[in-house]
Every structure is written in C-alpha cells, then in structure tokens.
Amino acid sequence: MEYLGKPEAGWRLRLHRVIFEADTHAGRLFDQWLIVIILVSIAAVVIDSVNGLGDDYRTTFAAMEWLFTVIFTLEYLARLTCVRHPLRYARSFFGVIDLLALLPTYVALIAPEMHALIDVRVLRLLRVFRVFKLTAYVTEYQSLGRALAASRRKILVFLFAVLMIVLVLGTVMYVVEGPANGFSSIPTSVYWAITTMTTVGYGDIIPKTDLGRLIASMMMLLGWGTLAVPTGIVTAEISADRFLKAAKNRSCEECQTDGHQMNANFCMHCGSPLPPYSKQSLENTDS
Amino acid sequence: MEYLGKPEAGWRLRLHRVIFEADTHAGRLFDQWLIVIILVSIAAVVIDSVNGLGDDYRTTFAAMEWLFTVIFTLEYLARLTCVRHPLRYARSFFGVIDLLALLPTYVALIAPEMHALIDVRVLRLLRVFRVFKLTAYVTEYQSLGRALAASRRKILVFLFAVLMIVLVLGTVMYVVEGPANGFSSIPTSVYWAITTMTTVGYGDIIPKTDLGRLIASMMMLLGWGTLAVPTGIVTAEISADRFLKAAKNRSCEECQTDGHQMNANFCMHCGSPLPPYSKQSLENTDS
Amino acid sequence: MEYLGKPEAGWRLRLHRVIFEADTHAGRLFDQWLIVIILVSIAAVVIDSVNGLGDDYRTTFAAMEWLFTVIFTLEYLARLTCVRHPLRYARSFFGVIDLLALLPTYVALIAPEMHALIDVRVLRLLRVFRVFKLTAYVTEYQSLGRALAASRRKILVFLFAVLMIVLVLGTVMYVVEGPANGFSSIPTSVYWAITTMTTVGYGDIIPKTDLGRLIASMMMLLGWGTLAVPTGIVTAEISADRFLKAAKNRSCEECQTDGHQMNANFCMHCGSPLPPYSKQSLENTDS
C-alpha cells in the first residue's frame, strides 16, 4: 500500500499527509470518514436494487449519491495534485480502483442501468487494514500474495491446460449430444464443460444420451481430481513460506544457524550457548 | 474443557466434583445420564418434525421435554452455584452452550415454531470425549484447533477478499443479466455469486445471456482455484504441527530433553552432542 | 492380502495353494478365471437392468448367474475347508466380501428386486493386484492405507463436528424456512444441509426467504472452507510418508545417518566416505 512520489513542501505536503498517510490524527479521521461514506453509498445502492424497499427514498438516495460522488471526485483530484508523479498514481492498482469508484455515477447519466456498478468502490476498503493499524493482517496479506505470486507460472500453465480441455471436450459433447439436447452451440457446450469440471453443476444443460453421460462422467472425475493440482501448487508455496517464518527465530551468534526453538539454550549446530530468549524474537513470528 | 473457578469447601465442592469432574463414579454416572437425556430429547424433536410420525405421541413428547428442560435448568443453576465465579462460567463457551440448550423450550411458549431449536443442545455432546476418557481424541481435537487458530489471520484476510469479490461480481451480473433473468436484486445476485464460487450450483438462478455466461465461467474457474488457498493455509499448519510431533522423538541422552529437530547435532538444553538422526526415530511417531 | 491359518498337509495344502496363493501356474489360472467370471456376471446384471436390452437374454442370464453362484459357493466352501481357522477367515475383510458376493442370488429368490446387488462382488476384484504381480501397486495401496489409518482420529473428530453442525444448521433452516418452502421436516433439512455444505447442491430443496438465503450463504462458505481440513490432515500424512520413503536411501555405515542423495560420496553428518551407490538402493524407492 505505497503511494507514489514525494510531494512538494507546503500545503501540498500537508494535504499529502492527510490523504495518503494515516499517522496523524487528521489522516486517520479522513480515512475513517472515507470508509463510512463508502459503506453508506454501497448500502444505498444495494437497498435500492431490492424492489419496493427503496422506492420512498429514491430522491434521498440520489441526492446522497451525488454528494458522495462529488466528495470522491474532489478527493481524487486532491490526490492527483499533491503527488509528484500524478500519472504513476493514476496507473497504479489503487489509482485505478479510486477512479473506478467514482465513474459509475457519471456513466449512469448516459446508461442508467449501470448505476449499480457503484458497488465497485467496495474495493477501496482495502485501505481499512492500514487505517486500523492492523499490521499483522497486512503481513499475512503480503505473505499470501507472495505465495501466490511465486506460483503464478505454474498456475498459468495449469489454466492454459484447463482451457484447452474444456474447448476440446465441450466440442465433443456438442457433436455427441447436439442442439436437440440443449447443447445449442460450441460456446454453450464449453460453458457446460466448465460448470461440470468445476463441479458447480447447475443442471440447466444436462447430457441425455448414454455416450454423453459416459463422457460427462469422465469429465467429472477429471475435474474433481484436477482440483488437486492448483491446491498442490499453492499449498507447496504457503508451506515453504511458513517454514521460512518458523526458521526466522533465534539464531546462534557463533555460527549463524537459524531456527532454534524458543526453549533452546545451546546452538544445535555448534553447541555454543544461545543468547537468552526474549519477547522480541517471539514478536518476529506473530501470527 | 476447563471449568472456571475453585469451589468453596463442603457441599459445593462435592457438587462441583459430580457435575464438573468425571473422575468419580458419581461424576461419570452424571455425565452418562446427561448424554442419554440429550440424545433422547433431540430424537423426540426430530421425530416430531416428521409429519404424521409424532402425532400420537405429542402429549408424551411435550411432557418429556418439560421434564428434560427442568433437569437442565436445575443442572445449570447447580453449575452457577458451585463455581467461584459464576459470571465467568456463564460467559464461557460451554456456559453459553449450556444456556442455549435450555432456552428454546421457554422461548417456544411465546413463539411455538422455535420449538425445534431444542436441537442446539446437541452441542453439549462435546463433553462425550471427556466422559469416555477418549484422551487421544481430545489431543487430536486440540491439535486441529491449534492449527486452525494459528492460521486465523490468513483465513480472515482470505474471507474478506472473497466477500469483496462476490459483492463486485454479483453486482456486475445484476447489471448484465438483470431482474428479467432471475437476478432480481443485488442481494440475490450476491447469493448467486456465492453459490457459484463455492461450486454448490443449485441452479435456481442461472445466467442466460452470453456475456453473463462468460463472466459466470470465469467466476467458476476463479472459485474452483481459490479453494486452493484456505486448503493451503490449513494444510501448511497441520503439516508443521505434525512435523513438530515427529521431532519429539529425538532426545538427548544426557538430560533427556525431547523435541530436537531433525538436523540438530547438539542438545539445545545442555549442549551435549546428540545421536545422529535416523529413520527409526521418525517411524516411532505413533499417531 | 493375507489369508489366515496354515493348512493341513496333503490335499488341503494343495487346494490351499491353488485358491489362496498365486505362485503356481494352477493358482494363477484359478485367479484369472475367477476375475473373468466376476466381470461377466456383473456385466450381465448391468445389461439386464437397462430396459429392453436384456429381455431376449433373460433365460440365458438367469442360467449363467446360477452357474456362477454355484461356482462361487463351491469356492467359498473350499476356502473354508482348507484353512486352519475357518471362523477367522469368515470374519476377515475378504471373507465377508466373498460371502456377500454369493448371497444376493439366494436372497433374490425371496426378494427379486435385490437381484442387482450381485454387483457387490466387484469388491472381489481387489485380488487383481495380487494376480498380475503388481507389487508396486500393492505397495502404493498399502502406503495410502497407512496414511489414512494414521490420520483416522483426526478424521473422526472432524466428522463428529460436521455432523453436529449439519444438525444444528439444518434445524435452524427448518425453523426459518419451514415446510411451506420445501423444508418439510428436520431430517429433510439436515439432508439439505449436507447437500449444501458438501457443495453438491442438487437444487431440489432451496431456501427462498432472505434470512434463509443469508444462512445458506454462510453455510456454503463454511463448507467450502471446511473441505480444507480433511485435505490438510490427509496431505500432512501422505507428505510425511513420502518424506520417509525419500529418506530410506543410502545410509552411512559409520554414523547410521539416512537420507543421502544418489550422488553423494561423503556422509553429510560425519564426513565419512559412503559405500558406492548401487541399483539396490534405488530399487528401495521405486515409485
């Protein structure tokens, strides 16, 4: 959650501190109000979508929504001005989320049915971790992110294989079952293949011929077992990451060996006495 | 399964021993009868719910249920009196379960349809492990609990991410498919998104447009693969826990300290050299 | 796949060798014909169940089935006579399967609709591994079995917890949704709870109220994540088992340390030279 650029001194610096940092009282207040506004605007859109529930309040909701959007727009412009490299901020992950958070209301002027996409601003809630000083959670989030990033190539290879399989098997079922049995086109058959291999199984399209059911059975077993692969990939990474964390504990000063347990007194590698256990070494592995 | 507080001497102490401890003959008898009463009262409620099956016995069931509730109420009051800090017991996990176990019958006087919630008292069966001295099972239960507790932050981060995803994608499907196709409101669409990402797939609400089916397909693959994450988290913790258990077999011959890691050469407690690691020590890990 | 008891000398011994052992030519021939008969009888039952397909052959099927049953009965009696402790064989896992394999035909005399249970004799195919000298597969089967056995306590604790959860949540949904919405009794609601938590999701019973859908959503997320637990348990055991296998390689003669890689020349623990790598040590870890 880094923000880009070092702001200019003066009013920009103070604005930057309030908007981007959460260390000062003003900064924290700003973030907390932001979260409240995000939640209220989402609640308004959700309630409005339920038939009959929001009818009486429609004018109020509309007014509130315009107020929120104006606030978010001003905030976005403020961010752009008090950062040294506005374009880098605008293209960053959080910059894009902040923009998507205020666009729907404007788009809804042209296409009213897009109004509900205001919910996308819930992604801005990722800042909640920083506001409430939930450092331990940020650490876990980063550790999970690291494990997923480390396994991204294996995951992409796996995804490529799955897409090829559903295209081939979907086409086979299209030929075997045919439009008469619900498999009306190859895209539809591929959609069915995905619902089957991911074991979702809506039941809106089902094989009716014996050969079709046989192929479907094999696909179900294949999909069921194939789930093992991404699970194995991710688990192996998380296990390795966790092993690293466990090993970060106490190290021997003589030979630098890591991984001593909390109650160890002598280095397991060279036999030298270990410095006494202290709370600091425990806080290095809080979970 | 600890109960709180040291009771006063005398009759309270004797009562405490019977109700809370399972070492004496009276204590074990008490617990065994409690389990029988719990199972019988649950069976009565279950049978009663099946149309036609319980009609003839309704009066009997009602009488039995009041008898049981009186017994449980007396037992609960007994627990409160023979514990030093009644409020701590009342607020503990088991205290809350014990209270929920007897409330439904009283609530049913006001709201008869809540009668079935008597089944909640099945949670009192957690005591069955203690009664039958199933110590090995208690150890496994605690080990599982420890693994889950150690991974709780990662699980919360993951859950937060899933909730944001189903809200955003549910809203997108609401906009794409619309009420005409079954996606009648944002809450309904989020409910559909959860049934899809968890691969349950009831089929009561299904996407009908091509774009909707495309987004749904991506959600299914995402949900299918995302299952890998909590599995990876929990597996890594259970593996680490099991590795620790395996390591408990290396003991120092000088000072008898257990728990040395597989790669240790010197005793962590007294510094003496350890006998080398061999597979025999690993195979000694009984489960 | 051990058979019990040491047979008497003479004709019983020869019979024992043919039926129970697979080392002699007669023994292997016997087992191969047994497998053929099992497969043919199962195929007959399966074809017979498909409407219209088996009509012309019904008399043939019936005759064949009686022939097979007589053969199996004679074989079962032969096993009983040439084993020293017939009762132990009859009560063993394979003894029970052998008995269940021939009972359905007799039961079908009284209750014709049970005829199809002849398929149970497919369990006798477990002997196929032994017949075709698939030793490596037997090793893998035993290794899997060992991992599952080692984790049985954790699995039982987990199962007990799941059963309590589906009873409580099923009852809650029965109270919330009620018979009008398909939740006609507590057993039915528990059945629905199981279909939902295991993510099967038939869709024959579905929640219709908002509160019901909210509870159902939580159950889906809970069930989806709970799958992580047995997976973690089993994976941890299989990983540990696999680590053992990897470590069974070359050991140092001086210090008995195991786990040296194929290309190692010196002991990693004490530095002594290792005996040269040979094919025998590799065959100890064939996969």
Next chain:
Amino acid sequence: MEYLGKPEAGWRLRLHRVIFEADTHAGRLFDQWLIVIILVSIAAVVIDSVNGLGDDYRTTFAAMEWLFTVIFTLEYLARLTCVRHPLRYARSFFGVIDLLALLPTYVALIAPEMHALIDVRVLRLLRVFRVFKLTAYVTEYQSLGRALAASRRKILVFLFAVLMIVLVLGTVMYVVEGPANGFSSIPTSVYWAITTMTTVGYGDIIPKTDLGRLIASMMMLLGWGTLAVPTGIVTAEISADRFLKAAKNRSCEECQTDGHQMNANFCMHCGSPLPPYSKQSLENTDS
C-alpha cells in the same frame, strides 16, 4: 517437445530446421503463422456453431477450412518426409495430435455432424510455449508433469477404488430407489453416483425415499472427504519437488557442488565441512 530422428543432409535438413526447430528466423515465422491459422480455423468452427451467426459466411468458412486443411496436410506430409523415422513420429504424442488436427475435415465429408471436431487441433497450441521462448513456463510445465508422473500409481489405485465404490453404491441406490424415482438402470444410477460423489450435483436425478437420501448423504460426505486423497498425493509430490529446488542453494565452497540438504554438515562430494544453513540460502529460491 523433442522431435525424433536426425534428418538427412540437404533439403530435408533445411526443411527439418524450419518445421521442427524454432531457432532460425524461418522456423519462428513458420510456427507463428501456424498458430494464427489454428486460431482462425477454430474461431470459424465456433462461430459457425452459433445459430444464425455464421449463415452468411458459410461458403467463406468452408473455403477457408479447406485451405487450412490442405496446409496442415502438406505440413504433416513434410514432417513425415524430413524425419529419419517417420513411424516413430506418427506414433508419438505430438504426431497423433498433428494427425487428429487434420482428420475431422475429411471425416466430415462422410459424417457432416463431426465437422465441429476440428476444434481438436487446439491441442497443437502446446507448441506456443516453444515458439515464444517461454523457457520458464516450459520448466514449470515439466516440473508439474514430473510431479504427476511420480504419483501416477497412487492415482491409479485411487481411481480403481472410486470406480468400485460408485458401482456398488450406484447399484444399491438402484435397488433402494428404483426406476420409478428416476434411477432407471444401473448405468444411470452409476452416473448419478458419480455426479454426487464428485459434488457436481446436476439435480436431474435425485433420491426421494428416506433410505435413499440417507445413503446419498453418506456418499456426499464420503466424496467430499475423498477429494482429500488425490489432493494429498499431488501436493506431497509438488512439495517434495519444490523442496528439492530450495535445496539447490547450499553449495560447497571447496568443490562447488550444489544441492545439499538443509541438515547437511559435510559436502557430499568432497567431504569438506559446509557453511551452516541459514535462512538466506532459502530466500534465494527464486521461482
């Protein structure tokens, strides 16, 4: 992705270099055009299957398809001629895929409905990794393949067990529920058993009797938990593979040999003492 045989010198060698190798400019251009043609021909078939979308273009599609098929046929014949052992190529994995890629158009002359099977040629896209020099992905693909191959026996044992279970339980449900409730034959019941144990749960066939629902519930829990086994198998192999990769970082300073285990103290190659294990060597494991 090796091709077999060393070609003759001269024109065959040059042709071999273009078709099979990707090092020369001509070779890369050839492969890139091949990929474009594959994607276009698949898109044509997919669009053609959607009712109404491809009608105007049918003649164009047909012409394009014949052009592509001629190109693929010429390419296939070229491969056969410039390889030393044509039969080995024709029987290899990629040889079979290349043949299946061009057969459907010819088969469609006799059986027009098989036209869609042209999609099978998407499997030729496996070459895309080689063309774009995605070496890291090839490594990951091979590592995944290695893990799956190492666990193939356990997977086969597991599959055999699952097939026996669905046959026995499917037959039991056929007897319990019967054709009146949708279980019209044993194959149909086995198909239902597979949809249930793999948790797909279409809902086209559902148990209606109480005993049937009870058995179905047990099957769901069994299938849900059984998913743990292949996941455990595959995860254990991937973890072991990754652990090996992590261990590649401990090198001996004397003789530079890599690959020492984390608990090693002496170089396995030359016997010199190793620098102690520290977390830095583990963190150097790039993915």
